Amino acid sequence: xxxxxxxxxxxxxxxxxxxxxxxxxxxxxxxxxxxxxxxxxxxxxxxxxxxxxxxxxxxxxxxxxxxxxxxxxxxxxxxxxxxxxxxxxxxxxxxxxxxxxxxxxxxxxxxxxxxxxxxxxxxxxxxxxxxxxxxxxxxxxxxxxxxxxxxxxxxxxxxxxxxxxxxxxxxxxxxxxxxxxxxxxxxxxxxxxxxxxxxxxxxxxxxxxxxxxxxxxxxxxxxxxxxxxxxxxxxxxxxxxxxxxxxxxxxxxxxxxxxxxxxxxxxxxxxxxxxxxxxxxxxxxxxxxxxxxxxxxxxxxxxxxxxxxxxxxxxxxxxxxxxxxxxxxxxxxxxxxxxxxxxxxxxxxxxxxxxxxxxxxxxxxxxxxxxxxxxxxxxxxxxxxxxxxxxxxxxxxxxxxxxxxxxxxxxxxxxxxxxxxxxxxxxxxxxxxxxxxxxxxxxxx
Amino acid sequence: xxxxxxxxxxxxxxxxxxxxxxxxxxxxxxxxxxxxxxxxxxxxxxxxxxxxxxxxxxxxxxxxxxxxxxxxxxxxxxxxxxxxxxxxxxxxxxxxxxxxxxxxxxxxxxxxxxxxxxxxxxxxxxxxxxxxxxxxxxxxxxxxxxxxxxxxxxxxx
Numbered sequence: 001x002x003x004x005x006x007x008x009x010x011x012x013x014x015x016x017x018x019x020x021x022x023x024x025x026x027x028x029x030x031x032x033x034x035x036x037x038x039x040x041x042x043x044x045x046x047x048x049x050x051x052x053x054x055x056x057x058x059x060x061x062x063x064x065x066x067x068x069x070x071x072x073x074x075x076x077x078x079x080x081x082x083x084x085x086x087x088x089x090x091x092x093x094x095x096x097x098x099x100x101x102x103x104x105x106x107x108x109x110x111x112x113x114x115x116x117x118x119x120x121x122x123x124x125x126x127x128x129x130x131x132x133x134x135x136x137x138x139x140x141x142x143x144x145x146x147x148x149x150x151x152x153x154x155x156x157x158x159x160x161x162x163x164x165x166x167x168x169x170x171x172x173x174x175x176x177x178x179x180x181x182x183x184x185x186x187x188x189x190x191x192x193x194x195x196x197x198x199x200x201x202x203x204x205x206x207x208x209x210x211x212x213x214x215x216x217x218x219x220x221x222x223x224x225x226x227x228x229x230x231x232x233x234x235x236x237x238x239x240x241x242x243x244x245x246x247x248x249x250x251x252x253x254x255x256x257x258x259x260x261x262x263x264x265x266x267x268x269x270x271x272x273x274x275x276x277x278x279x280x281x282x283x284x285x286x287x288x289x290x291x292x293x294x295x296x297x298x299x300x301x302x303x304x305x306x307x308x309x310x311x312x313x314x315x316x317x318x319x320x321x322x323x324x325x326x327x328x329x330x331x332x333x334x335x336x337x338x339x340x341x342x343x344x345x346x347x348x349x350x351x352x353x354x355x356x357x358x359x360x361x362x363x364x365x366x367x368x369x370x371x372x373x374x375x376x377x378x379x380x381x382x383x384x385x386x387x388x389x390x391x392x393x394x395x396x397x398x399x400x401x402x403x404x405x406x407x408x409x410x411x412x413x414x415x416x417x418x419x420x421x422x423x424x425x426x427x428x429x430x431x432x433x434x435x436x437x438x439x440x441x442x443x444x445x
Numbered sequence: 446x447x448x449x450x451x452x453x454x455x456x457x458x459x460x461x462x463x464x465x466x467x468x469x470x471x472x473x474x475x476x477x478x479x480x481x482x483x484x485x486x487x488x489x490x491x492x493x494x495x496x497x498x499x500x501x502x503x504x505x506x507x508x509x510x511x512x513x514x515x516x517x518x519x520x521x522x523x524x525x526x527x528x529x530x531x532x533x534x535x536x537x538x539x540x541x542x543x544x545x546x547x548x549x550x551x552x553x554x555x556x557x558x559x560x561x562x563x564x565x566x567x568x569x570x571x572x573x574x575x576x577x578x579x580x581x582x583x584x585x586x587x588x589x590x591x592x593x594x595x596x597x598x599x600x601x602x
Contacts, residue, residue, distance in 0.1 A: 047601075053602075054602065281572055281573065284573060341516070344553060344567025399546070400547075
């Protein structure tokens, strides 16, 4: 005989009746879009938006770097990434500003190399998904980006000719390079340091660069672009693992009821994120990032000059010899569709004060925040969006889609809980440590 | 009462000022304010008559539907009022998000494929929501405008 799962009416005590009735009354008071535990009961429309945010796909290909997905290049790139011999004073590496233990950033408001720069170190988490690199998007690929900090006078301070000398001087560097790219170009007769300095034609480094023949310049440019391509191959591997939010979305997709992967607070934060707060307008897709640029109306920084952001970055992007239209890209032709982003670029007045949207996966690990690191915590960021300052934007015009959110204190907590749920596992030693040898050692078969 | 009127007038003028400031030098909607308004009922229609009724413009996106934050193309067909092909026209194409007061971050290029068919390359809608596509037909001394509404939705992965 099958036993009924329902409680026989007769067996209900007075207390039981009271509990049942109060439960019914509570359910009647509860809004239809809220579950019994207080978590949102997401509508079909909300589910569509949530499902657009996960899972994270594989990184897009970069046909401009034929070694972008080469394991050997990634290994050499990792060796270079942690190597201080790539800096002028021998005391800095890429990891100095992009430390795996500090969210692949540096924990400082502004990056500090040879000098303090005017921008925050962007995280390398999920950098392979970026359409543009740097806060102002002044390069179109990760390999083209990688060259600039090596040579920046505020950062590592080397020059491409100085780097070539280093590779001749250090046998391991040379061996790693030649295993991938063949013989190292000659450094005979080259000055100690030389590179183009487009912003200052009279700069000593530019004067030295002018002494090189066109063939020598070509060989040195190709050499440094290959270092960039190795670094890109490594940095493409810095991708987020599965987060509690991803597991929650997987449950939602499978129609599993009452997923416990996200706390009630985080789910409420998610509802705000896709709903009233409209964060999803710019933080779209599985990287929670539209990969484009916006002016959110930050007032002038008290200690920094006005930064025009994308408006100033665009001419540099188009003038970069390492962009997709240049001779060092591995694209089969300049007309390749990957270059569409360059062919149809438009510089507009509205680009003033625009900076690239940061992705939100791992965002809790990558503070301080904003292009100038003005906010120490995500709470400060949310308070900015909640209240919006009275001061005018430092430059340009704040986008119309950013009204003050006027978040209640508990709503702030919900959004923070949601952002915390976007954390995946920390990077493992296969990414966070320098390999002993620049060349992959194959075990004998 | 007078005070109330003054306050109201002051508020109105202030709001006009703030709208003017907002529209300011970067206003995307100001750039296209002379384009016809899209009829709500006809908003997503891919076939529209130009403002002076001499031309019909029809578009097909590639891929279809228009993807979010990816380059796409438009195939545009221009006909006259009798539905006949219009040859030797010049086309200008742009797009805005009117409620956001911004346009695209790209400048598309139009190629005349002949027989009244045009290909627009380099379009990119980087945000979800309501967009308007503006088409200017320059033909036989006439310059006429058409506006298409497109709502770009986020789709599940």
